[in-house]
Amino acid sequence: MSPQFDFPMFVAQDLAAARGERTLFSSVSFALAPGELLEVTGANGSGKTTLLRVLCGLMQPMAGAVHWRGEDIRALREDYHRDLAYVGHLNGVKGELTPLENVAFARAMAAQGDDAASAPLALSTLGLTTQQQRLPSKVLSQGQKRRVALARALFGRAKLWIFDEPFAALDAGAIALVAERISAHVRGGGVAVLSSHQDVPFDGVQRRQLRLGAPASASAARP
Amino acid sequence: MSWGSAAEFFAMGGRGWYVWSSFGVTALILVGEMLALRARRRALIRTLREGASQSAIERIESNES
């Protein structure tokens, strides 16, 4: 199914979410066409993580809906997950397994079993030496574990990338590498939504901002 | 079923202790639950009165009756 370029792939309609009784944000709406990147910014505790978790279906919003290719993600569920790659605050890397095993497992589960061989390639492009790839992940540093988590997502075939502060704990070299991968993905017709505190340049990409925490309803302003 | 005398009624055929303690415990629990609820409600009203404006209290009490 060739992606029609004008058709908005990823739409959020007046989303609202709360933590306990306190409303974090309300009537958040945006529509992303292929080849667009949305950056969610806002102070700590303004609900960035909650919004991203609602977008990938981990959390039910109090109000509003999220549509992927015109269908509500609650109805799509598994099909939606096939097109989604999510990296949250937690890396989701099993300490007892080596980075290779972690990425290979994720790759096999995401029904892209064929390129299990590309796991070493993904890890090495993110700066993990072959020797490091064979150690149990728990001995790696936080930055290296973050790379393993990103390696799982950055080289898959998912069309929609949702990353929660992907650059956290990464050094400058890694940040450039990851930013480049994300830009390439978006330029190639993918969609990306990410939250971050550092202002990282994405060359050749139409970037939109969504500010959370502003008292009035936050809507995505075109740059 | 008529009881000879009040004493006989309480003796309950020699098993009075069991019968009356069962009924007593049941009564205790039921009444206790009611009182606990009433106390909880009164405490809530008090915290609400301190925290909130007077109008909120009237609204609560008005929809009471």
Added chain:
Amino acid sequence: MISGFFQLIKRELLLAVRRRGDVLSLLVFFVIVVSLFPFGVGPELETLREIASGVVWVAALLATMLSLSRLFANDYADGALEQLVLLPMPLTLMVLAKIVAHWLLTGLPLALVAPLLGLQYGLTGVPLLVMSLAIAAGSPALSAIGAIGAALTLGLRGGGVLLSLLVLPLFVPILIFGAGAVDAAVHGAAFGAHLLLLSACSIAALVLAPLASAAALRIAIE
């Protein structure tokens, strides 16, 4: 879809091999608990033979109970659970895979070790075989129902005690049929019905529990 199911079981077993201590500590706990009873009840083989089925089964129940928190807690802590929920495969199937993996790491070892303890209680021959069969047939239900409890109490304070409070009452039918089977074997009575009832419970649990457990997981990771 199905390859994913076995992939997940393979990973769980791989994890267990890397953390060899877990299965071992489970078995040691099982053996110690069963071996404690003679000190309380006295060493006469007559009485031990009578209580053997009950003691072994309650110990198996407690051992399974203790290892239930391992089902989701580690994945919840390191974020692997989120990735599991976001897999392109139904979460119910993935939970079933986890339950089967958990059974392979608890129910099966317990069923293999149980006959040895039976010897300790003066049982020989058929009852030992029935004991192992009963535990093997009943423990899938323990893992399945336990998975619901583990998912419900994920990340809560006092998780262990709370988990046992929720799950042990639901284990009672399994305990009754399981201990009943061994007891019947010990007294030479027919134990076929018991084993059938046990496997029926297990099959029902393996079909229904993943649904409830998946729903509980979705609630827990919010």
Added chain:
Amino acid sequence: MIPWFAALAAVLILIGLYVSFFVAPTDATQGEVYRIIFIHVPAAWMSMLCFVLMAAYSALGLALNARLSYMMAAALAPTGALFTFICLWTGSFWGRPTWGTWWEWDARMTSELILLFLYIGYLALRGAIDDPRRADRASALLALVGVINVPIIYFSVKWWNTLHQGASVSITRAPSMAATMLLGMMIMALAFWMYTIAVVLARVRCEILERDAAARERFTGAQA
């Protein structure tokens, strides 16, 4: 509306007591002590009814995501647990003079005991979760799993009981049910039902106030 149910409950209890003490005849075998049945059996019925209602409201809550039905389920739990406790207490007090043992491993009493554990599990789970949304939905799921297991537990206990002791006289299969006895139990059961409605509604109102107060506190806190 609550005072109506409370008044109705009080009236019905009085009538029930009158019937159980002044209308029901002395029992041939057990003499007077069997009168405990007039609270033991209705309490057992109510403990079952509350659990089923709790599961129904939980299912409703999960389906419609309606906050109120979660609250109704939560409000039913303590009352149901108390009725289970009353049933167990009166059962053992009745067993002592009649069968000489404080605890009779009879099928009905044993499953009542397990029902009490289910109630305690429900209340413990609800107590352990702070976030109201998760507490509602997790406890609703537990109630559903519980209600599916109650019949299984009952039949397995019944099967286990007949296996070990043979068909011993079941504690609640009282001596020949004279019409007035049945009437007495029916009235008491109705009285307990009215009482439950009154208590549950009152507790729901408290729950609403509490969540209202919590929200207001945070709101006023934020403003100050």
